[in-house]
Amino acid sequence: MRVSDGFILRPFGDKYIVVAxxxxxxxFHGLITLNEPxxxxxxxxxxxxxYDALLKSITDTYDVDEQTxxxxxxxxxxxxxxxxxIYE
Amino acid sequence: MVYRIADVNIGIDPIxxxxxxxxxxxxxxDEQAQFTxxxxxxxxxxxxxxxxxxxxxxxxxxxxxxxxxxxxMLKNYNGLFFHCSCFDLDGEAYIFTAPSGTGKSTHxxxxxxxxxxxxxxxxxxxxxIRFIDKRFYIYGTPWNGKHSISTNMRSPVHAICVLEQDKVxxxxxxxxxxxxxxxxxQTLIPHEKSEMNKLLDLLSxxxxxxxxxxxxxxxxQEAVEVAYNAMK
Numbered sequence: 001m002r003v004s005d006g007f008i009l010r011p012f013g014d015k016y017i018v019v020a021x022x023x024x025x026x027x028f029h030g031l032i033t034l035n036e037p038x039x040x041x042x043x044x045x046x047x048x049x050x051y052d053a054l055l056k057s058i059t060d061t062y063d064v065d066e067q068t069x070x071x072x073x074x075x076x077x078x079x080x081x082x083x084x085x086i087y088e
Numbered sequence: 089m090v091y092r093i094a095d096v097n098i099g100i101d102p103i104x105x106x107x108x109x110x111x112x113x114x115x116x117x118d119e120q121a122q123f124t125x126x127x128x129x130x131x132x133x134x135x136x137x138x139x140x141x142x143x144x145x146x147x148x149x150x151x152x153x154x155x156x157x158x159x160x161m162l163k164n165y166n167g168l169f170f171h172c173s174c175f176d177l178d179g180e181a182y183i184f185t186a187p188s189g190t191g192k193s194t195h196x197x198x199x200x201x202x203x204x205x206x207x208x209x210x211x212x213x214x215x216x217i218r219f220i221d222k223r224f225y226i227y228g229t230p231w232n233g234k235h236s237i238s239t240n241m242r243s244p245v246h247a248i249c250v251l252e253q254d255k256v257x258x259x260x261x262x263x264x265x266x267x268x269x270x271x272x273x274q275t276l277i278p279h280e281k282s283e284m285n286k287l288l289d290l291l292s293x294x295x296x297x298x299x300x301x302x303x304x305x306x307x308x309q310e311a312v313e314v315a316y317n318a319m320k
Contacts, residue, residue: 008281012292013264019288021281029277033265 001077001088002048009034009042018042018085032083037062041076045086051077092116093157094216094227095242096165099124100153106146107153111230113240123164125156154214154231158276162286166219171274172248173233174215174226175199176208180246181226182319184303185274190251193233195305198312211238217245217294224294247299247319254304257314267300 006024009016016039020028034042040061041054051073058069080086091098091114099121102108127149135148135155154169161167172185173192177199184192193212200207210226213233217226224245232238250262250270262270268291278284301318305311 008284010285010288012268012288013295015265017265017268017288019284021284022279025277025279025284029273031269031272 001045001050001086003042003045004085004087007085009039009046016042024084028084032079032085037072038076041073045080090116090119090121092119093229094161094165094167094218095220096161096167097122098157098160101126102149102153103127104146104149106144107149110146110150111153114230123160125153125160127152127156131156150231154229155276158216159278159283161216161218162278162283162290166290167216168218168287168290169214169276170217170226170271171214173212174210176210176241176243177203177246178206179243181210181243182246183226183248184251185248185271186251187273190253191307192251194307195251195311198307198309199316202309202312202316208239208241209237210241210243212236218242219290219293224298245294245298247301249301249303249315249319252302252304254306257303257305257308257311259301259303259314259318261318262300262302264295266302267295270302271295271300 004024006020006022007018008021009018016034018032018034037058040057044054044057055069055073058064058073059066077086089100091100091111093114097116097119100111131152132148135152139148158169170185172183173196174181174183175196184195186192196209196212200209211228211232214229214231215226216229217224225242226245227242228238228240271291275287278287303315305315
């Protein structure tokens with residue numbers, strides 16, 4: 001899975017946000033705020049990655065059990081998918 | 089004809105007499121245009137498809153001109169269009185923004201009643217904000233809303249307020265991202281990546297300098313009192 005065309009990540013103040021440009025801006029007018037783990041996931045999604053690789057990156061980086069990591073990852077991916085930010 | 093809007097000399101050659109009349113307070117006969125905008129029939133057709141309601145023909149031209157000016161302002165003049173009602177009070181600008189229909193004009197009318205001659209309306213709908221010499225200024229424009237109350241002037245921005253209708257009057261300062269989320273909807277969002285980054289750079293600087301408040305308010309002098317005490 002990877003980030004759809006037209007979505008860019010950029011710093012804003014001390015936070016990171018995702019906004020739409022080009023054709024993606026026709027349908028997506030808002031912005032999404034990412035926290036630090038979200039930014040890490042996003043950067044992997046920009047290059048293209050798999051569910052398992054994302055999950056492994058979370059358990060490797062943070063002191064969480066796999067079930068918690070899965071729950072967080074699923075929530076993140078659902079939000080991103082619902083907003084059309086990523087595709088399989 | 090050259091028009092001076094937000095301290096930039098702009099060449100505009102309107103198709104409709106109505107449009108010329110609409111922008112005539114901003115004529116600058118002897119100036120050289122820094123850039124020129126022209127509206128084609130394709131532009132007018134495009135405005136028709138973008139407009140939520142059917143308007144008289146000249147209004148599509150007026151909107152098309154504003155759109156072109158704003159893109160140029162953003163690209164080359166550190167400027168952005170901002171949907172709000174704003175006034176100068178004691179030499180500084182107070183800005184009230186919200187989605188259409190919330191009551192921006194109604195709220196600023198209450199401030200006029202309260203402050204009288206200390207207050208000058210800058211614009212009631214679509215002013216332009218520019219970043220000049222490390223400060224933000226808001227400028228009156230011909231695009232001044234249905235009540236046409238505006239002044240061809242500029243004023244340094246003091247504070248921004250996002251209005252919401254409420255049963256009580258309350259105000260709080262917003263965090264940067266919350267403020268951005270509200271504010272970005274009230275400007276013209278560009279499509280090109282470089283322009284989008286320019287806009288976000290400008291807004292980032294603006295929100296680091298200028299406090300943004302959320303005001304829940306009734307239609308009352310108490311609302312003005314609550315807002316003024318926090319924003320002044």
